[in-house]
Amino acid sequence: MPLVLHGYRYSVYVRIARLALAEKGAAYDRVEVNPFAPDVPAAYLALHPFGRVPTLVHDDFALYETGAITRYLDRSFAGPALQPSAPRALGRMDQIIGVVDSYGYWPLVRQVFSHRVFRPAIGQPADEAEIERGLAGATKVLAALEALAAPDAFLVGPALSLADLHLGALIAFFTATPEGAALLENHPRLAMWWMHLSRRPSFAATDPGLPGP
Numbered sequence: 001m002p003l004v005l006h007g008y009r010y011s012v013y014v015r016i017a018r019l020a021l022a023e024k025g026a027a028y029d030r031v032e033v034n035p036f037a038p039d040v041p042a043a044y045l046a047l048h049p050f051g052r053v054p055t056l057v058h059d060d061f062a063l064y065e066t067g068a069i070t071r072y073l074d075r076s077f078a079g080p081a082l083q084p085s086a087p088r089a090l091g092r093m094d095q096i097i098g099v100v101d102s103y104g105y106w107p108l109v110r111q112v113f114s115h116r117v118f119r120p121a122i123g124q125p126a127d128e129a130e131i132e133r134g135l136a137g138a139t140k141v142l143a144a145l146e147a148l149a150a151p152d153a154f155l156v157g158p159a160l161s162l163a164d165l166h167l168g169a170l171i172a173f174f175t176a177t178p179e180g181a182a183l184l185e186n187h188p189r190l191a192m193w194w195m196h197l198s199r200r201p202s203f204a205a206t207d208p209g210l211p212g213p
Ligand SMILES: N[C@@H](CCC(=O)N[C@@H](CS)C(=O)NCC(=O)O)C(=O)O
Pocket: 010, 011, 012, 013, 014, 035, 036, 051, 052, 053, 054, 064, 065, 066, 067
């Protein structure tokens, strides 16, 4: 049954989906789509009317929105369960994913990582004011997540969940900046969590590296 992930190599959301695929041990093909390009193919826009990435296609079933994709993968494929069954742990997992999407992505990735690391890597100018605004936003997000994180090996308990992959992909990008790495260290629970999570083979296997200029 063909499984294809359409998306941009450097996208944090694509990485979340790839982390879930890696942790499930599911084999898949990738189709490269750059959503920031001026000429996103019409065939891709037919799959994803908002033109974002990723989109998963499983046989004749197409799915976009990363949270839907990772939950679908977890329910459809063998391998360790990535969602707890206890209502409160599941509620916390969904809450953390919501915080990442609603409040975390923009400051951590689009303001701090993009301007400090990604834009310089492709020869585009960085805006220091955007980085400052991103760090202010990230401070609030990390404080909230530090309070939500379980006093356990993973964010919602003793087992890896989709919340770890969703936040982990963001933190991987954010801590590639000196400011982000320093800010994370002010949050002991998250810093310890990240130290262990970042060593998982799934993170090495999905590291996109950086583009050349
Ligand atoms: N809500 C979407 C967000 C996906 C998203 O924003 N992806 C970024 C790349 S990390 C994108 O496609 N950006 C293109 C744009 O902003 O035009 C999801 O969960 O999949």
